[in-house]
Amino acid sequence: MTQSPIPVVVNGALGKMGRETVKTVAQAEDMMLVGAIDKNPAHLGEDIGEIIGCGALEVPVLNDLESVLVLATQEKVQGVMVDFTHPDSVYENTRSAIAYGVRPVVGTTGLSDKQIKDLAEFADKATTGALIVPNFSIGMVLLQQAAVTASQYFDHVEIIELHHDRKADAPSGTAIKTAQMLAEMGKNFNPPKVESSETIAGARGGDGAGNIPIHSVRLPGLIAHQEVIFGATGQIYTLRHDTSDRSCYMPGVLLAIRKVTELTSLVYGLEKII
Structure with a gap:
């Protein structure tokens, strides 16, 4: 039947x-x-x-x-x-x-x-x-899985999400979810190296799960994009996903x-x- x-x-x-x-x-x-x-x-x-x-x-x-x-x-x-x-x-x-x-x-x-x-x-x-579902893209799921794997080897990471200027919320649900997935690894990322302060409030981004800064960009011409940037002595590892069509x-x-x-x-x- x-x-x-x-x-x-x-x-x-x-x-x-x-x-x-x-x-x-x-x-x-x-x-x-x-x-x-x-x-x-x-x-x-x-x-x-x-x-x-x-x-x-x-x-x-x-x-x-x-x-x-x-x-x-x-x-x-x-x-x-x-x-x-x-x-x-x-x-x-x-x-x-x-x-x-x-x-x-x-x-x-x-x-x-x-x-x-x-x-x-x-x-x-x-x-x-x-x-x-914060993001329906299969590519974004793969990025998040790669980020979880990388988080086992890097202690420093930040997230940048970029969207069109008609998106009402910030940060994006995808960025929040990505930080949560990394935090589930049980690490507290980005241990401080110096005592720092912000001259302009929010310059270092919002505090995501696991002490991961999330930075939001809103501009016409964008659709939906995300970078997860890992850093260690002598190297930077960047994961990026770009959307060109819904x-x-x-x-x-x-x-x-x-x-x-x-x-x-x-x-x-x-x-x-x-």
């Missing part, structure tokens, strides 16, 4: 990542786009496919999350909500999806540690799978949609499901 397609709701459907996700889900044979949500009133009620230029999909843009989540629960297969919205709304969006029995795949960054913990507890109680995230998005249907709890990070 052919398995029923996975019903998918895209929240933030008119954003750059949302549009790319809509196109990708619409083309996936094992998925069915059942909802497109966006707070922008300009295209309310219009067909999302016609708006983004991939042909009519018979899915109107709506601005009421809960009414669309209901649609995702009416299919034979448990639905999935992909969220690319805003840090101010992502927590409530994710909690609402879990409450309705729709499995969230969250690409929006900006959730605090406490919010992630609360969502994990809520997902456990509901026995509902959830995925929070389509690079789509294999990770598809993987996350498929994997979250197999989960019964919250998982944080794409590397956990690869």
Whole structure:
């Protein structure tokens, strides 16, 4: 028997990542786009496919999350909500999806540690799978794994993340996650060599996990980029990942949609499901 397609709701459907996700889900044979949500009133009620230029999909843009989540629960297969919205709304969006029995795949960054913990507890109680993914790029997962390996041999490391100037949160969730992965090695990085001070507050970056400074750059022309720079006497080891097109995230998005249907709890990070 052919398995029923996975019903998918895209929240933030008119954003750059949302549009790319809509196109990708619409083309996936094992998925069915059942909802497109966006707070922008300009295209309310219009067909999302016609708006983004991939042909009519018979899915109107709506601005009421809960009414669309209901649609995702009416299919034979448990639905999935992909969220690319805003840090101010992502927590409530994710909690609402879990409450309705729709499995969230969250690409929006900006959730605090406490919010992630609360969502994990809520997902456990509901026995509902959830995925929070700071970065859907397979290349970034490989960079993080290489950084973890390098951290065994270097005691000094800093992270620089660079994004477009419309990104609302800083530092990026990817940079925070990278620092956390390095800190899990049990080392306290960057032991001080001198007693230093900042002439301008924040010049040395923000304090990430493991005493790892994180520096954020926001400029037009950028998409998403990250450097992890290790230093030791006589050498510098730099790992860098650059994004030139948002389509690079789509294999990770598809993987996350498929994997979250197999989960019964919250998982944080794409590397956990690869």
